[in-house]
Amino acid sequence: MMSSMVSLTGASDAELMRLHQGGHDEAFGELFRRHKDRMWAVALRTTRDPEIAADAVQDGFIKAFRRADSFRGDSQVTTWLHRIVVNACLDRLRKIKPTSNLDDHEPVETRDYHQSVEVRMDIRAALNRLPEGQRLALILVDMQGLSVAEAAIALDVAQGTIKSRCARGRSAIAQDLGLSP
């Protein structure tokens, strides 16, 4: 058992997926442990509601577990997971009216970073005012650290669309915050 755990810990995401597809009963658990925090972050940022995010991220992991056979290695496992979790979030958002706001959940930036750019409004509020497509693109690229290509896969749009959404979203936030280039 211990040797199995050691080998799983050292396995790549793709190897874990293959193990899971082959019926390994611990491989997906390792994937979950490995990526749960990032998926929680993207769910929370997407839904802005802890309760919806919790349900959505659970939906996403269950769906990923069941749909593992559909993963063919064309993208990174993390990209694939992002796509599933984001879709689960959007599904939840379309079914459930948010009941709480993420503003209370994410700690306010306490460093002095913002003072240097004279932030007049909270950037999260500005982000939340963006159209969904722009907001999701910025969440994935700027906050989750996905590449444009990965975000394009996750959102099932062209890379150019991600670039333009990011550019327009940043511009809108800058305008909202009174930032000048």
Add this chain to the structure above:
Amino acid sequence: MNPSTSGDGSEPDPTGVRDLLRALPGPGAMPAGLEARIDAALRAEQAQRSRQVPIAPPANLECMAPVADLAEHRRRRVHPLLVAAASVAAFAGIGGLVVSQVLGSEYDVTALYGNSAAEDSGPQVVPNASDEGKFGDSEAAAPDAAAEGAQSAAPALDPNANDGLGTITYGVESSVTVEADTFAQDVSEMLPVADYFVVGSRNYPTQTDRLGCVAATGEELASGEWALVYTTVDANAAVVVVRDQGEGISQAWAISEQCLQGETNPVTFVDRTSLNDL
């Protein structure tokens, strides 16, 4: 992944918004309670998967493995499509909608649901005694099976043909033509969720596969909007093929998974995972 090295990090960010977004503190680790909840759910999924022995259809399973071919199993267990038919029968009783079908008279829902259901709307899925051995030694070759099925299945839609193809026609309340996946949803709601489990390791069907499923019904692709639902029928991997005929009427066929052969053409595929979420 380090955000500073990913994506469009080399693009200009004159307003500094990208840096501001990246500097925002994250929500932190997943709460322990949620982690435990998901972990338990995944273990339950794993336990369910482990209990389910992958079922490979018999190598010589004839392409058309319709509902009606599963008579032996059906006699031991209520068939989900019969549940579906019964559900619609009850629905029809309330909404004045029609549930009808199918072949022969040897086996009907009366035995399962009592006379009232049968008298009210009469959904009957009937195996043909002559088809009892279809899981036997038939040499129907899979690649050509769809075409053969197309030829042999068409008469099956004739109640008098009695060749073993079970069909359930059910009505839905709306008279408006709805999307194919709506019909898939109808089916999913009527079939027990327990029947949507993973059977072995299987990739999503290709377009080729999808058309083969339609061909196996013996109907023309252009005769309606089609949706496919992976499921199991009495522990056999199967595909439920649903046709929206418009006017709020659709039909469903339960077909052996080995019918996943055919030609290219677009057919909607609704995977079982999303159906589970309905």
